[in-house]
Amino acid sequence: MAQKTVFKKIIDREIPAKIVYEDDLCLAFEDIHPQAPTHLIVIPKREIPSVDGVAEGDAALVGHLFVAIRKIAAKMGLSGGYRVVANCGRDAGQEVMHLHFHLLAGRKLTWPPG
Numbered sequence: 860m861a862q863k864t865v866f867k868k869i870i871d872r873e874i875p876a877k878i879v880y881e882d883d884l885c886l887a888f889e890d891i892h893p894q895a896p897t898h899l900i901v902i903p904k905r906e907i908p909s910v911d912g913v914a915e916g917d918a919a920l921v922g923h924l925f926v927a928i929r930k931i932a933a934k935m936g937l938s939g940g941y942r943v944v945a946n947c948g949r950d951a952g953q954e955v956m957h958l959h960f961h962l963l964a965g966r967k968l969t970w971p972p973g
């Protein structure tokens with residue numbers, strides 16, 4: 860059997876995480892190496908390796924993740940704005956092969972990113 864990713868272990872409660880939001884389909888928790896005052900990771904509970912692995916049948920799930928992001932941002936009072944990032948593949952620096960969105964806020968975020 861393939862090794863579980865660190866995010867699957869968080870879903871299965873095998874390792875701890877500071878979970879800030881959960882519903883039937885997704886989970887959001889604090890990034891262990893925050894790059895901004897608010898840095899959350901939002902993941903589907905279903906295992907999809909990356910944006911490159913998103914299929915037609917995942918469209919509703921991906922939409923659900925964005926609705927969750929909007930709810931989390933509202934709950935956390937991120938009225939000044941926030942950034943949603945998905946690293947896909949080696950050149951983008953993806954480390955964990957479980958689809959995830961970074962939600963960054965709490966400081967002025969520069970553009971272009973590095």
Ligand code: AMP
Nearest residue numbers: 865876889890891892946952953954955
């Ligand atoms: P990426 O480079 O897009 O794959 O980002 C993976 C992110 O997961 C990085 O920002 C890591 O700091 C974060 N991360 C890795 N392990 C954990 C963990 N156990 N709990 C929370 N965040 C983690």
